[in-house]
Amino acid sequence: xxxxxxxxxxxxxxxxxxxxxxxxxxxxxxxxxxxxxxxxxxxxxxxxxxxxxxxxxxxxxxxxxxxxxxxxxxxxxxxxxxxxxxxxxxxxxxxxxxxxxxxxxxxxxxxxxxxxxxxxxxxxxxxxxxxxxxxxxxxxxxxxxxxxxxxxxxxxxxxxxxxxxxxxxxxxxxxxxxxxxxxxxxxxxxxxxxxxxxxxxxxxxxxxxxxxxxxxxxxxxxxxxxxxxxxxxxxxxxxxxxxx
Amino acid sequence: xxxxxxxxxxxxxxxxxxxxxxxxxxxxxxxxxxxxxxxxxxxxxxxxxxxxxxxxxxxxxxxxxxxxxxxxxxxxxxxxxxxxxxxxxxxxxxxxxxxxxxxxxxxxxxxxxxxxxxxxxxxxxxxxxxxxxxxxxxxxxxxxxxxxxxxxxxxxxxxxxxxxxxxxxxxxxxxxxxxxxxxxxxxxxxxxxxxxxxxxxxxxxxxxxxxxxxxxxxxxxxxxxxxxxxxxxxxxxxxxxxxx
DNA sequence: CTAATAGTGTCTGTTAGACATTATCCT
DNA sequence: AGGATAATGTCTAACAGACACTATTAG
Numbered sequence: 001x002x003x004x005x006x007x008x009x010x011x012x013x014x015x016x017x018x019x020x021x022x023x024x025x026x027x028x029x030x031x032x033x034x035x036x037x038x039x040x041x042x043x044x045x046x047x048x049x050x051x052x053x054x055x056x057x058x059x060x061x062x063x064x065x066x067x068x069x070x071x072x073x074x075x076x077x078x079x080x081x082x083x084x085x086x087x088x089x090x091x092x093x094x095x096x097x098x099x100x101x102x103x104x105x106x107x108x109x110x111x112x113x114x115x116x117x118x119x120x121x122x123x124x125x126x127x128x129x130x131x132x133x134x135x136x137x138x139x140x141x142x143x144x145x146x147x148x149x150x151x152x153x154x155x156x157x158x159x160x161x162x163x164x165x166x167x168x169x170x171x172x173x174x175x176x177x178x179x180x181x182x183x184x185x186x187x188x189x190x191x192x193x194x195x196x197x198x199x200x201x202x203x204x205x206x207x208x209x210x211x212x213x214x215x216x217x218x219x220x221x222x223x224x225x226x227x228x229x230x231x232x233x234x235x236x237x238x239x240x241x242x243x244x
Numbered sequence: 245x246x247x248x249x250x251x252x253x254x255x256x257x258x259x260x261x262x263x264x265x266x267x268x269x270x271x272x273x274x275x276x277x278x279x280x281x282x283x284x285x286x287x288x289x290x291x292x293x294x295x296x297x298x299x300x301x302x303x304x305x306x307x308x309x310x311x312x313x314x315x316x317x318x319x320x321x322x323x324x325x326x327x328x329x330x331x332x333x334x335x336x337x338x339x340x341x342x343x344x345x346x347x348x349x350x351x352x353x354x355x356x357x358x359x360x361x362x363x364x365x366x367x368x369x370x371x372x373x374x375x376x377x378x379x380x381x382x383x384x385x386x387x388x389x390x391x392x393x394x395x396x397x398x399x400x401x402x403x404x405x406x407x408x409x410x411x412x413x414x415x416x417x418x419x420x421x422x423x424x425x426x427x428x429x430x431x432x433x434x435x436x437x438x439x440x441x442x443x444x445x446x447x448x449x450x451x452x453x454x455x456x457x458x459x460x461x462x463x464x465x466x467x468x469x470x471x472x473x474x475x476x477x478x479x480x481x482x483x484x485x486x487x488x
Numbered sequence: 489c490t491a492a493t494a495g496t497g498t499c500t501g502t503t504a505g506a507c508a509t510t511a512t513c514c515t
Numbered sequence: 516a517g518g519a520t521a522a523t524g525t526c527t528a529a530c531a532g533a534c535a536c537t538a539t540t541a542g
Binding site for chain 1: 530531532533534538539540541
Binding site: 490505506 | 520521
């Protein structure tokens with residue numbers, strides 16, 4: 001962008017957005033995939049996504065695709081959406097030159113998705129079954145989506161350390177046990193309950209007690225106090241993953 | 245990328261890369277800007293960059309532009325290059341729809357740049373003079389480059405905490421005082437010399453003594469031992485910014 | 489009662505920040 | 516000597532991990 005060259009003289013690209021939408025279902029870290037209807041990669045599973053329109057930026061396109069393919073209104077449902085990165089290998093789409101701006105989205109547990117107009121079918125897949133180097137389970141992903149997904153998983157795992165994003169995986173009102181289950185599912189490690197509690201409660205404004213008196217809810221064993229997400233977005237001090 | 249739709253049926257975009265190339269010059273955190281020759285924003289200062297070619301991905305284009313506009317060979321000079329993010333507001337280029345993949349590059353102190361074929365002029369600017377909300381000094385930047393630059397500065401400052409990137413700002417052989425000066429320049433805070441030393445030397449494999457016996461070099465006062473960058477890329481434990 | 493989950497208290501080794509002290513050069 | 520920079524040592528408060536103990540529910 002440094003010269004007076006006419007951009008119309010330069011090669012045209014198609015620009016898409018791809019979405020890695022994560023949630024926790026029954027304590028399992030899962031991602032939404034859609035089954036492709038047409039070529040290339042017909043029948044393969046892929047991240048949801050679509051083409052950028054003339055009038056919108058990438059974030060807007062990502063929100064639109066999310067709504068179209070899952071029926072989720074990002075603004076309403078407290079879904080977190082952020083840009084992950086752009087994938088631009090020349091041969092990533094066999095048809096022509098397509099550059100994709102990948103995004104990561106986090107949502108609390110959603111109902112089984114309604115396939116939109118675009119996707120033939122959509123379903124949630126446990127992230128663990130799609131791990132790289134595991135051809136035993138899970139599908140092969142279309143395009144470079146295995147790479148995008150791996151980067152997205154890394155991003156989410158890293159962000160839990162120094163942000164309050166874990167609260168986006170739980171309902172508006174939640175227990176500390178549920179919040180801990182998010183960390184354990186994403187990081188795939190067990191955490192000490194007492195220490196987790198101490199860190200979350202001493203962190204800046206990550207969670208607040210729900211209502212005046214902490215109400216109690218049922219379950220198995222002693223009922224747990226309920227909390228809501230605080231206003232902080234960055235987590236001070238951070239909640240670091242245990243060393244392997 | 246979920247359907248069989250023909251990408252050729254969708255709106256074409258021009259795709260560019262923009263580069264925020266940082267270095268430390270005389271202890272000052274600086275960024276390379278070029279003066280635009282043509283419209284729009286003729287005469288304004290901008291981040292170096294250019295159009296993506298048909299046959300290359302964004303990282304390759306960024307390396308090529310870096311070489312063209314600064315004469316720096318990324319591979320040879322140990323320059324660090326990473327993708328920052330993609331900027332896609334519909335009106336970011338008044339001529340037509342241009343999506344830009346921004347990158348961050350870090351280099352040791354380089355000679356005053358040779359303006360390449362593209363850029364009318366190029367020079368290093370202290371980052372502090374370009375801070376947002378400072379119309380008193382420094383130029384207004386073309387396009388959305390002030391936003392990109394602000395994001396790039398945030399990225400670099402954050403990355404110093406948990407990566408070994410600071411070693412990319414110094415020559416292959418350096419003293420701990422020089423390394424500390426990098427942190428102090430980027431973060432704009434003074435650090436305790438003894439504690440900095442302890443953390444850097446106890447970190448995993450951030451630095452190694454140069455040669456067998458730590459040689460000494462001249463200066464003013466006691467000569468300092470020389471070090472080289474270690475093989476680690478992530479910094480364990482991290483070196484956190486002091487709280488404000 | 490037991491099982492199960494929630495919540496609190498405490499001990500110990502490590503670390504961060506602050507700062508004093510010693511070392512080695514130059515003029 | 517005196518100034519300047521490098522390197523090391525030490526003290527203390529805070530924190531992390533580990534784990535024991537108490538509390539409240541269901542069955």
